[in-house]
Amino acid sequence: MAAFIIRRVVWTIPVILLVIFMIFMMMRQIEGNPFRRTERAVPPQVEANLERKFNLDEPVYMQYLLYVKGVFTFDLGPSLTQTDRSVTDIVKEHFPRSLKLGLLAFMWAILFGIPAGVIAALRPNTLYDYILMLFSNIGFALPAFFVATLFIYYFAVKASLVPTNGWPLGFWEVDSRVLLPSLALALYPMAYFARLVRGTMLETMQQDYVRTARAKGLRWKSIVTRHVFRNSLIPVVTATAPLFGLVITGTFVIEVIFSIPGIGRYFINSVSARDYSVVMGITVLTSLVVIFLNLVVDIAYGFLDPRTRTSR
Amino acid sequence: MHRNRWLLLVVALTVLSLAAVGCGGDDDDDGAAADETGATDTGATEPAAEQVLRIAWGAEPPSLDPGKATDTTSSNVILALMDPLVKLDPDTLEPEPSAADSWEVDENVVTFHLNQDATWTNGDPVTAQDYVYSWKRTLSPELAADYAYQLYGVKGAAEYNGCEKDCEALADEVAVTAVDDYTLQVELTSEQPWFLGQVSHHSFLPVHQATVEEFGDNWTDPENIVTNGPFMLESWDHEASINMVKNPDYRDAANVSLERIDGPIIVDGITRVQAFEAGEVDALDGAGLPPEEIERLKTEPYYDQYPSLGTYYYGFNIENIGLEQRKAMSLAINRKIITDQIDRTGRAQATGMTPPGVKGFDVINPNSPWLPAEGDMTQAQELMGQAQDAKTKINLFHNDAPGHKEIAVAVQSMWQELGIETTIKAQEWAQYLEFLGPPPNKAVDAYRLGWIYDFPDAINGLELFTCDSGNNNTNWCNEEYDALVEEAKQTVDDDARYEIYRQLEGIMFDEDGDVPLTPIMWYTFPNLEQDSVRDTFYINPLDQIDFTKVVVAGG
Numbered sequence: 001m002a003a004f005i006i007r008r009v010v011w012t013i014p015v016i017l018l019v020i021f022m023i024f025m026m027m028r029q030i031e032g033n034p035f036r037r038t039e040r041a042v043p044p045q046v047e048a049n050l051e052r053k054f055n056l057d058e059p060v061y062m063q064y065l066l067y068v069k070g071v072f073t074f075d076l077g078p079s080l081t082q083t084d085r086s087v088t089d090i091v092k093e094h095f096p097r098s099l100k101l102g103l104l105a106f107m108w109a110i111l112f113g114i115p116a117g118v119i120a121a122l123r124p125n126t127l128y129d130y131i132l133m134l135f136s137n138i139g140f141a142l143p144a145f146f147v148a149t150l151f152i153y154y155f156a157v158k159a160s161l162v163p164t165n166g167w168p169l170g171f172w173e174v175d176s177r178v179l180l181p182s183l184a185l186a187l188y189p190m191a192y193f194a195r196l197v198r199g200t201m202l203e204t205m206q207q208d209y210v211r212t213a214r215a216k217g218l219r220w221k222s223i224v225t226r227h228v229f230r231n232s233l234i235p236v237v238t239a240t241a242p243l244f245g246l247v248i249t250g251t252f253v254i255e256v257i258f259s260i261p262g263i264g265r266y267f268i269n270s271v272s273a274r275d276y277s278v279v280m281g282i283t284v285l286t287s288l289v290v291i292f293l294n295l296v297v298d299i300a301y302g303f304l305d306p307r308t309r310t311s312r
Numbered sequence: 313m314h315r316n317r318w319l320l321l322v323v324a325l326t327v328l329s330l331a332a333v334g335c336g337g338d339d340d341d342d343g344a345a346a347d348e349t350g351a352t353d354t355g356a357t358e359p360a361a362e363q364v365l366r367i368a369w370g371a372e373p374p375s376l377d378p379g380k381a382t383d384t385t386s387s388n389v390i391l392a393l394m395d396p397l398v399k400l401d402p403d404t405l406e407p408e409p410s411a412a413d414s415w416e417v418d419e420n421v422v423t424f425h426l427n428q429d430a431t432w433t434n435g436d437p438v439t440a441q442d443y444v445y446s447w448k449r450t451l452s453p454e455l456a457a458d459y460a461y462q463l464y465g466v467k468g469a470a471e472y473n474g475c476e477k478d479c480e481a482l483a484d485e486v487a488v489t490a491v492d493d494y495t496l497q498v499e500l501t502s503e504q505p506w507f508l509g510q511v512s513h514h515s516f517l518p519v520h521q522a523t524v525e526e527f528g529d530n531w532t533d534p535e536n537i538v539t540n541g542p543f544m545l546e547s548w549d550h551e552a553s554i555n556m557v558k559n560p561d562y563r564d565a566a567n568v569s570l571e572r573i574d575g576p577i578i579v580d581g582i583t584r585v586q587a588f589e590a591g592e593v594d595a596l597d598g599a600g601l602p603p604e605e606i607e608r609l610k611t612e613p614y615y616d617q618y619p620s621l622g623t624y625y626y627g628f629n630i631e632n633i634g635l636e637q638r639k640a641m642s643l644a645i646n647r648k649i650i651t652d653q654i655d656r657t658g659r660a661q662a663t664g665m666t667p668p669g670v671k672g673f674d675v676i677n678p679n680s681p682w683l684p685a686e687g688d689m690t691q692a693q694e695l696m697g698q699a700q701d702a703k704t705k706i707n708l709f710h711n712d713a714p715g716h717k718e719i720a721v722a723v724q725s726m727w728q729e730l731g732i733e734t735t736i737k738a739q740e741w742a743q744y745l746e747f748l749g750p751p752p753n754k755a756v757d758a759y760r761l762g763w764i765y766d767f768p769d770a771i772n773g774l775e776l777f778t779c780d781s782g783n784n785n786t787n788w789c790n791e792e793y794d795a796l797v798e799e800a801k802q803t804v805d806d807d808a809r810y811e812i813y814r815q816l817e818g819i820m821f822d823e824d825g826d827v828p829l830t831p832i833m834w835y836t837f838p839n840l841e842q843d844s845v846r847d848t849f850y851i852n853p854l855d856q857i858d859f860t861k862v863v864v865a866g867g
Binding site: 030031032033034035036037038039040041042043044045046048049050052053078081082083084085086090093094149152153156157160163164165166167169256257258259261262265266272273274 | 549
């Protein structure tokens with residue numbers, strides 16, 4: 001297992017290099033001047049000064065090498081637009097907030113999505129099933145920004161139960177302001193989990209070993225918990241890594257609507273502002289998160305399914 | 313049995329779908345707290361006991377460094393924290409004393425006499441040397457300030473800013489000098505009658521040398537920053553909030569009512585409106601309202617709007633569109649429909665480039681025959697008929713920000729009556745600006761742009777359309793026009809200069825004008841303000857808020 005983990009960690013280095021290279025080239029391909037933010041023309045001497053300051057006057061390969069060097073020395077460079085701060089400052093301050101939002105949303109998704117799937121699978125084609133799956137369909141179909149706006153309108157403006165916007169800034173700080181955004185963001189993964197668990201549980205229940213377990217007289221409750229549920233979790237775990245990546249990077253819309261000072265907002269804004277260093281910094285970070293999650297998932301397989309442990 | 317099942321189902325669904333209500337009900341401390349602070353909105357005239365203004369900022373300020381900031385939010389926060397040499401009178405936009413008690417103008421030399429009571433928040437006096445340091449810092453190639461060009465009117469400034477190496481000598485040539493601690497002398501490249509008004513811009517604010525040198529880029533962090541204005545930066549949580557407290561040592565603190573300015577940063581327009589309507593803030597900062605909400609908000613008592621020095625226009629690529637056709641297309645636009653039925657924020661139909669509020673407007677405005685408020689389709693069609701090699705399939709470009717598409721669609725249908733088939737193309741902002749050049753991409757026949765004035769003199773808008781201007785995307789080049797712009801820059805006498813501005817407008821928009829662009833409307837800032845601050849909260853035409861004048865009324 002240790003060798004496996006080390007191998008995986010070493011492999012992240014070429015992956016990161018590739019990610020940097022691709023994003024670097026793509027950002028340079030799109031037109032647009034990072035120093036022209038308004039309709040005002042930038043005088044040539046001002047533009048020359050800015051290019052010198054941010055190394056944009058160097059040849060592209062030098063810019064790439066300088067950047068790679070920066071990443072491996074934990075210096076993500078200065079932001080081209082947020083001129084009082086470096087990219088490292090921005091990431092350090094804002095990423096934990098998006099992470100907290102993502103984690104909370106994921107918590108709701110697991111807390112409600114998985115039990116909903118289990119209930120639906122244990123009572124297939126009953127009213128329970130139909131209603132839960134109807135909700136799950138709705139969760140799939142409604143875009144988060146729409147649900148978020150409705151939430152604000154009914155729960156914050158009309159009923160005044162929670163503030164319309166804002167976010168507790170500390171990572172461990174939680175108050176009523178986290179409810180609406182995390183629930184709005186949770187809807188999609190919640191629906192996804194419910195459907196996935198229902199499908200795999202139904203499939204697992206058709207398996208021979210389940211029939212065997214029933215035949216040898218095991219109690220239904222223990223068959224469900226020990227055999228059916230546990231085996232159904234493997235696809236769920238597989239889906240978790242990309243889904244969590246999606247939730248973390250998909251916080252943008254929710255962040256804007258609820259005025260949450262997370263990193264998603266910077267991501268989108270810096271693409272449109274051509275703030276190369278911020279885009280690169282956040283992309284590298286997000287890739288690290290996804291790579292790390294995939295690693296965790298691979299390890300988790302080992303615990304859920306002993307066969308993967310021995311075969312490795 | 314059946315009844316039990318139903319019960320179970322109801323319980324399960326309640327848990328699932330109404331989690332938000334269930335959890336939210338017992339945990340609304342923050343909502344209550346928000347209601348307690350600030351004043352009530354009963355519209356009473358007595359000042360409230362607690363002088364706290366809660367304002368929603370429309371954006372995260374990219375920088376609170378006067379040398380580096382370029383946007384409106386940064387500018388308004390900085391102007392609350394710092395003390396400009398002059399301020400503009402809200403009605404006349406004439407310069408009035410602020411950090412400078414008085415000034416003299418002798419041809420192209422301006423001498424400011426600084427207020428001797430002014431101090432930095434660390435107790436140091438504010439001196440003329442501070443201005444010399446700050447202006448040169450902004451111009452230094454190493455700082456690479458976007459707005460360095462705001463100072464190009466100062467002799468030697470452009471040369472220093474454009475320097476590539478061994479710049480010390482050029483820095484010494486920049487003609488801003490401290491005659492003594494409280495006398496600042498500036499020599500300009502020419503007599504620039506608008507210079508005094510321009511000095512109210514945040515680019516001309518001083519910074520505290522020792523602090524900037526000690527902390528570098530981080531000098532604007534709340535724990536480091538040293539300022540000299542009516543308010544002090546208490547906290548700056550990026551993308552979340554900016555809070556300021558009154559500076560008790562400000563030279564004019566006796567005339568500042570507000571004790572605090574608490575400002576959540578709310579970028580989304582709809583959320584901003586919702587926060588306001590839930591009573592969480594007293595005012596918005598003029599950053600704009602969502603177009604789809606305007607119609608409703610306009611009827612509310614808390615809606616307000618201010619004239620802005622800005623012009624929304626459609627430019628023509630004159631290499632693609634001939635003179636007769638440009639005139640016809642300009643005439644075909646019914647501006648009243650655009651302002652009253654599409655935009656609906658109380659903007660006025662433009663009758664020239666220079667907006668009202670600019671000094672000398674009455675003289676300068678051409679009241680152009682090519683810009684009638686309701687258009688003139690009959691004459692437009694006639695002209696179109698006369699146009700030689702008219703282009704009947706054209707591309708109209710706009711950037712993809714809210715509101716522009718709707719106007720483009722209306723104009724498309726107006727131009728259709730001239731037999732012109734218009735293809736509307738939207739582009740993302742950064743790409744759009746590259747596309748427009750100058751010179752514009754050949755595919756551009758007509759395009760949308762706007763101009764918000766930096767200072768209240770018509771030259772700021774009229775000089776956009778000189779041959780070499782980086783802001784002239786029309787391919788139009790008229791030597792007579794360029795010569796007149798130069799002449800205006802040398803003309804100190806207001807009335808004489810306004811006459812020249814009138815001629816400039818005439819070259820573009822008079823009966824025999826070239827019509828390289830067609831102004832559509834003059835901007836306004838729509839805003840929301842509670843009764844408690846409505847009387848004293850004011851956004852000037854340059855989008856500046858003077859927080860020293862705000863008084864929160866209470867019951």
